[in-house]
Amino acid sequence: MKFSRDIPKLKELTKGGKRRDRPVTELRTAVQHLSPKFEVTKVGGGFVARSELVKEIKKRLGLKAEKKVKPAAAKVQMNLHRLNQLLWYCYFRWDGKEKWRGGDIRHKIVQLCKQKYPSATADDEAIGMACDGSGLFCGLFRLLDVEIRLAVEPFMLWEQGDFRPFLRAMPSMCALIASGYKPKVSKVVLMALERMALYLKKHPKLVDHMGANITLFDEGKSSF
Secondary structure, eight states: OOTTTTHHHHHHSSSTTTTGGOOOHHHHHHHHOOOTTSBBBOSSSSSOOOOHHHHHHHHHTTTTOOOEEEOOHHHHOOHHHHHHHHOOOOOHHEEEEHHHHHHOOOHHHHHHHHHHOTTTOOOHHHHHHHHOOHHHHHHHHHIIIIHHHHHHHHHHHTTOOOOOOHHHHHHHHHHHHHHTOOHHHHHHHHHHHHHHHHHHHHHHHHHHHHHHTTTGGOOHHHOO
């Protein structure tokens, strides 16, 4: 940069997150051009850090700090314990009357579906017709009756000493996680499903031992 007309070009190169891609030698040259009094070398030898060069360039060019824009999903954060409590409360109100003396919102929703579609002869048929008629209803019903149920019910019954619902729900859990475009997590749960299938086939006594002492385990320690 021999002439002052290179300054606009330098501003263009330093915008849009490209400043970090510039070679450090180029940054030293830019600093010497913009701020001749700035010492690019240390007193004891060596060069100043890259961050100091970048700071000086931003200062001389009047550039503001770049703001990292987080996606909407990254802005929604919740403590894991609070999330578990929230899911438990949702399921408790949704379909917890028989097991935990909770709410029975699901039954009321089914009755409304049967009133809207009197030709339905069964609950599942009425729900299916309602889902076909409204994508919003279908998504909300699936969230409460499938996804939150799988996240809560097997583990709550696990804590109460019944291991069978968790074993029955494992394939559905794996399929649900795999459908969420999480390849690494999907590999882990599929490995856990394969391991449990191996236990059932080759080591049934181990599964019997886990079932008899299931209250001594939790899902974090046993890793499925």
